Amino acid sequence: MTFSSNWEQCEAREGIIERPNGGGLFVFTRGAPRQPKHPVVIFEAGLGETGACWAAVQRLLDPRIRSYAYDRAGYGHSPESKTPRSAVNVATELLDTLQAANISPPYILVGHSYGGILIREFLAAAGAGAIAGMVFVDANQENTHPQLRIPFHIIRALCGERDYLDVIGLLHENAFTQEELSRIRIDEGLPTSARTFEKEGALLLESSAALREKRQLDTCPLEMRPVTVIRGDSRRDLERLVMAAQESGSGRQENLQEMNEFLTNRLDIFDRDLQMQQLRLSGNSRFVQATNSGHAVMATEPELITSEILAIWEASL
Structure with a gap:
């Protein structure tokens, strides 16, 4: 089902919104029809994730x-895009889609993982005046990938033929x-989705550099519009991966050693500070530490996120 206008009052819950310059994005909507001037929430998923x-x-x-x-284009039900999968292009496609469907500001932006970079580029494209608030969920920022240098190849090697989500327990511990x-x-x-993951991943550093040039962490672009940073515990997920590889005997010693070095020498040292730096985007910000989650807080403690969204939404009325 395809819609191009009046989406805010449409009874349909999901469908493709076509953009004027071609292409479309598959959108899921929930909640009551929008009231005048009420903010709407826009969710942005992480690398390799869909809106689901x-x-x-x-x-x-x-x-x-x-x-x-x-x-996003190329994931789930959205057709692939011919444009490079940079964060700037992704944010532009989202803004074009919202405009095509007459989904107007103000927006509350919620981004998980790489989605944190994407909603920051959306902020740059739409302008701070369009944003009612932002929620970062164990999110990346412009210095995350250059500084942490997450060893995706080691994660894949330690998984082997096994399912990563199963190994870290997420298939059983979720809401x-x-x-x-x-x-x-x-x-x-x-x-x-697999092809798009590779295309986005190949541009991680380039997208990080492009965001860094905007100097948002130095200029407090949201002024006093609320920002919440919710941090999960990625170490928990990776420790479970290491333990599973050791127990099965499938983890090569050099891979186990490199992962332990990453945890000790990079993740433990930098991750919390990198996430807290996002508080600088506003003079009205708060930090929340999830206590029962790994990286995917939205799967294991969704109520932490909904409560922060609700607070921002009510404050903006």
Whole structure:
């Protein structure tokens, strides 16, 4: 089903929004029809994720709040794009899509992982006046990938033929319904999603550099609009991966050693500070530490996210 206008009052819950310059994005919406001047929530997923990862958060969000999650071009139900998968291009596509559907500001932006960089580029494209607030969920910023140098190749090697989400326990420790989890699993298995993951990943450093040039962490662009930084515990996930590899005997010693060095010499030292630097985006910011989550806080503690969104939404009325 395709829609191009009046999306905010449309009864349909999901469909493709076509952009004027071609292409479209698949959007999921929840919540009551929007009231005049009320902010709407825009969810941005991380690298390799589709909009379905926000299913539990959208379901548990206060029903008065209109919210939109979507599949970036090439993920899930959204067709692939011919443009490079840089953060700037992704943010531009999202803004064009919202404008095509007459989904107007103000927006509350919520980004997980790499989605933190994407919503920062959306901030740059739309302007601070369009933003009612932002929520960063264990999110990356412009210095994350250059400084942490996450060893994705080691993670893949330690997984071997096993499912990463299963290894770290996320298939059993989550707040999703069975239907929601099935949708996530189907989306991630699509060949287009795998190709898009590689294309986005290849431009991580380039996208980080482009965001760094905007100097948002130095200029407090949101002034007093609220920002919340929710931090998970990525170490927990990776420790589970290491333990599983050791128990199965499938982890090569050099891979185990490199992962332990990453945890001790980079993640432990830099991760918390990198995430807290995002508090500089506003003079009205707060930090929340998730206590029962790894990286995917939206899967294991969605109520932390919904409560922060609700606070921002009510403050903006």
